[in-house]
Amino acid sequence: MIRIIIHGCNGKMGQAVASAAAADPDIQVVAGIDKFPDSKQNPFPTYGSLSQCKETADVIVDFSTPAALADLLAFANERKIAAVIATTGFSQDDIKLIEQASRSIPIFRSANMSLGVNVMLELAQKAASTLGDEFDIEIIEKHHNQKVDSPSGTAYALADAINQTLLNSKNYIYGRHSKNQRRSKSEIGIHAVRGGTIPGQHTVLFAGSDEVLEITHTAYSRQIFALGALRACKYIVRKSPGLYGMKDMLNEQAAVTNINSDNQQALITINNIPDDTAAIAKIFQSIAQQDINIDMISHTTPVNGQLSISFTVPRKDVGKAIEVVNDLETLLPTISLNTYEGIVKLSVEGPGMAQQPGIAAKVFSIMAQQNIKIMAITTSETKISYIIHQLDEKKALEALMEAFEL
Numbered sequence: 001m002i003r004i005i006i007h008g009c010n011g012k013m014g015q016a017v018a019s020a021a022a023a024d025p026d027i028q029v030v031a032g033i034d035k036f037p038d039s040k041q042n043p044f045p046t047y048g049s050l051s052q053c054k055e056t057a058d059v060i061v062d063f064s065t066p067a068a069l070a071d072l073l074a075f076a077n078e079r080k081i082a083a084v085i086a087t088t089g090f091s092q093d094d095i096k097l098i099e100q101a102s103r104s105i106p107i108f109r110s111a112n113m114s115l116g117v118n119v120m121l122e123l124a125q126k127a128a129s130t131l132g133d134e135f136d137i138e139i140i141e142k143h144h145n146q147k148v149d150s151p152s153g154t155a156y157a158l159a160d161a162i163n164q165t166l167l168n169s170k171n172y173i174y175g176r177h178s179k180n181q182r183r184s185k186s187e188i189g190i191h192a193v194r195g196g197t198i199p200g201q202h203t204v205l206f207a208g209s210d211e212v213l214e215i216t217h218t219a220y221s222r223q224i225f226a227l228g229a230l231r232a233c234k235y236i237v238r239k240s241p242g243l244y245g246m247k248d249m250l251n252e253q254a255a256v257t258n259i260n261s262d263n264q265q266a267l268i269t270i271n272n273i274p275d276d277t278a279a280i281a282k283i284f285q286s287i288a289q290q291d292i293n294i295d296m297i298s299h300t301t302p303v304n305g306q307l308s309i310s311f312t313v314p315r316k317d318v319g320k321a322i323e324v325v326n327d328l329e330t331l332l333p334t335i336s337l338n339t340y341e342g343i344v345k346l347s348v349e350g351p352g353m354a355q356q357p358g359i360a361a362k363v364f365s366i367m368a369q370q371n372i373k374i375m376a377i378t379t380s381e382t383k384i385s386y387i388i389h390q391l392d393e394k395k396a397l398e399a400l401m402e403a404f405e406l
Ligand SMILES: NC(=O)C1=CN([C@@H]2O[C@H](COP(=O)(O)OP(=O)(O)OC[C@H]3O[C@@H](n4cnc5c(N)ncnc54)[C@H](OP(=O)(O)O)[C@@H]3O)[C@@H](O)[C@H]2O)C=CC1
Pocket: 007, 008, 009, 010, 011, 012, 013, 014, 033, 034, 035, 036, 062, 063, 064, 065, 067, 068, 085, 086, 087, 088, 089, 110, 111, 112, 113, 114, 149, 153, 225
C-alpha cells in the first residue's frame, strides 16, 4: 500500500486524484493540503498548510501552484519522502530548486501525466527531424477558462522537445499581437486559447508549401492525468534520489514487451578462421551467393591468430551452407565446422531496453536457475537473442514470461 498526501487536494486535479485513489487498492490518501481546507468534504484529514500535517506518507503529489513549491520541497526533504510534481507554470529558478531537491529525494516531474501526450512528444520530434528545416512549426493549446498559467506546461514541453531535435535553433514567439512583420524561419509560434471546460488539447502544426501536418492530442477528462499521477507514485516510491519523468517511467515499463522463439533456425560455427577480415568476407560472400539468409552472427576475439564465428541460417538451408563451407577448405585449410539443428532462437525485446541496464544479466540469471545452456547470443539496443537447445524452449519461455510479467 502506498500512502500519499495530495497537495492542492481541493482543486480540480486534487479532487480527480482523490477519486482515482479511492478506486485503487494499492493507494491510500492519508492527508490533503489546500489553501481553504474546509471548501470540500474529503474522506481524509485536510489541512491548510503542510506544517499542520503529521501523517506519515510515502509520496506527496502536487497539483497546486508554483507559489507553493518551496514549502512543498522543504516538507518532502525533511520527511525524506518522494514527490510527484504535476503543477505547471514554474520559472527557471523554480526548476533549479526542483533539480537541487532531487539530489536528496526522488522527484517525478511531468507537465502532462497522460500517456498520449508523451507519445505525442516523440511523434513531434520525429516529424521535426524530417520536416523541421522546411516547414513552419506552430503549437496551439486549448484549455478551460479556469487555467491560470499560459502557455501550458505541455506546450512548453512540446516546444522544448522539438527544439532539442533541431539543435536548439528555434526561438519561441507567444501569439503575434503587435508583431507586424513576417514570420521568421527560426520561430516556433506558441498560442494559448482559453474557454469553457476544455480539459486540454494540444496541436503541433507543421506547415509546409501546399501541405500541412497536424499532430493533436485531446484530453476528454482529468481522469487521465489523475491515473498518470498515481502510476507515477507507484514508480517513484521505489526510486533513489534523482529527477525522473514520464519517459523514464514508460521506458522502464517497456524494457521487455515481447519474448518470442523461432525454431526454424540452425546454428553453424566455423572454428580456426585466420584473423583476416578478407577471409571472413569470403565466407559470407560465398554464403550470400547461394542465397542463404543469415540472421544472428557472433564472433570470438582472435586467439593465436585465429577466431570462431557462429551464425544462424534457416534450417532448410543447412545442407547448402555446409557445402559452401566445405568448398572453402582449399582457400582456408585450417577451418572446421560444427552445426546444430536442434536449437531455438529466443528473442527478448522492448523499446525501453536501451535505457535500462540489467536486462541481459536478468536473462542470464533466469537461464542459470533453469540450468539452460546458452550457445550463442547477439544484442542490439532494443533486442537480445539467445540460442538454446530446443528441449529447453518451453522451460525458458515460461520462466522469462513470468520474470518479465508478460
Ligand atoms: N501535469 C499534469 O498532467 C497536469 C497538471 N495540471 C496542473 O496542476 C495545477 C493545478 O491544476 P488544477 O487542479 O486545475 O487547478 P486548481 O486551481 O483547481 O487547483 C489548485 C489547488 O491548489 C490550491 N492551492 C493554492 N495555493 C496552495 C498552497 N500554498 N498549498 C496548497 N494548495 C494550494 C488552490 O486553492 P485556491 O483555489 O484557493 O487558490 C486549489 O484548490 C496547475 O498548475 C495545472 O496546470 C493540471 C492538470 C494536469
